[in-house]
Amino acid sequence: MVRIFGRVAALLSISVLLLLGYPSSAGEILSGPFGDYQCVQPRGEASRPPFDPPRIISPEGIPVQVDPPVLQDPLCPPGLVPAPTWIDPSATKGNPLAPPDGLGAGDGNQGTDSPGSPECAGISHFGACYYYANASYRRNADGGGMTFTIERPFYDGSGGTGHSLAEIAVQGGPGDGNIVEVGWNVSTNQYGNANPHLFVFHWIGWTPTCYDACGWVQQSPTYFPGMDLSALIGRKSYSGWVFWNRNWWAWFDNQWLGYFPGSEWTQEYRQNGLTQWFGEVATHNGIPPNTEMGNGRFPSDPAAAKMETLCDVNASDWVCWYRDLQTIGATNPSYYDILRTAFGATRYGGPGR
Numbered sequence: 001m002v003r004i005f006g007r008v009a010a011l012l013s014i015s016v017l018l019l020l021g022y023p024s025s026a027g028e029i030l031s032g033p034f035g036d037y038q039c040v041q042p043r044g045e046a047s048r049p050p051f052d053p054p055r056i057i058s059p060e061g062i063p064v065q066v067d068p069p070v071l072q073d074p075l076c077p078p079g080l081v082p083a084p085t086w087i088d089p090s091a092t093k094g095n096p097l098a099p100p101d102g103l104g105a106g107d108g109n110q111g112t113d114s115p116g117s118p119e120c121a122g123i124s125h126f127g128a129c130y131y132y133a134n135a136s137y138r139r140n141a142d143g144g145g146m147t148f149t150i151e152r153p154f155y156d157g158s159g160g161t162g163h164s165l166a167e168i169a170v171q172g173g174p175g176d177g178n179i180v181e182v183g184w185n186v187s188t189n190q191y192g193n194a195n196p197h198l199f200v201f202h203w204i205g206w207t208p209t210c211y212d213a214c215g216w217v218q219q220s221p222t223y224f225p226g227m228d229l230s231a232l233i234g235r236k237s238y239s240g241w242v243f244w245n246r247n248w249w250a251w252f253d254n255q256w257l258g259y260f261p262g263s264e265w266t267q268e269y270r271q272n273g274l275t276q277w278f279g280e281v282a283t284h285n286g287i288p289p290n291t292e293m294g295n296g297r298f299p300s301d302p303a304a305a306k307m308e309t310l311c312d313v314n315a316s317d318w319v320c321w322y323r324d325l326q327t328i329g330a331t332n333p334s335y336y337d338i339l340r341t342a343f344g345a346t347r348y349g350g351p352g353r
Helices: 014-020
Strands: 037-040 055-057 081-083 123-125 128-141 143-149 163-172 178-186 197-204 236-244 247-252 255-261 272-283 305-314 319-322 327-330 337-342 345-349
Touching (some): 128 305, 128 337, 128 345, 143 247, 143 272, 143 319, 163 236, 178 236, 197 247, 197 255, 236 305, 327 337
Parallel strands (some): 055 319
Antiparallel strands (some): 037 081, 123 128, 128 327, 143 236, 143 305, 163 178, 163 272, 178 197, 236 247, 247 255, 305 319, 305 345, 337 345
16 A cells, blocks of 8 residues: 655654754755755765766667766865755655555556545546656666756646656566656745756655655765756756665766665665656646646647656666667646657657646
């Protein structure tokens, strides 16, 4: 059974953040163009991979040029890393294959409304109405990646807490229920403004945890989960995951971000058999959802949001091999859709009304 967090939002103080894995040396709250953050001692003993994130190479052996990170100057003094100042534990997370109550993982998307759920023309689960536009393929790998655009969709939270996000999900284990995710997220309820924010998340046997904490080990001195990404809107960011040295390492904008320890999963989770790339809207607004996905444009528009170089990682080669194997689908194409545009590339999104 999927654990569903309570709907009462709570902004956690620094002392409560300690319970979610942040160290006791949390410092003063700092403010900047990337939002509020604190500089903390890095936790965990694992050292970052001694290489840059895996190269993107096509099956024909053609390398893909990836831009270096936009942000390279550390936000904190030497020996410290940035961390969010608050977490909303009531913020829920979906997945195109997440099992609604009463279904096993992967048995189907469409669930029945639970008491208090909004009117829904999408997928009713986790107490909200979810819509997806996703690409995926099955292949045993050591992770996955993509290049995707950072967007700022219009988000309407008037009906209750929700979000509009884009991400890569690397999944393995029984029923593909062990999952690591990284992407950007827009939610005024969750973040206090309408800008995109970097997020990480993980699931353990289809049980969701929480955004940006819950075992997360921060390593980047520049990018951190929860940070405001408004300075990167419109940029194509190379991001993904690789299992390396017993941990699941994330990179964002071609820079190592941090990791979830492999010990988070009691079941073996050393490889992924499924990789998904998708846009996700969660809403309590009823019909229509009235929240944009991507940048609000349907994928038939060349200016729509993009997910490209869909790739899977071979850690021995230290390569993310990009392929054209993706299956695409949308929960309700009248609101949001997805379209293959080139080899291993898609556009996605819609206005939600």
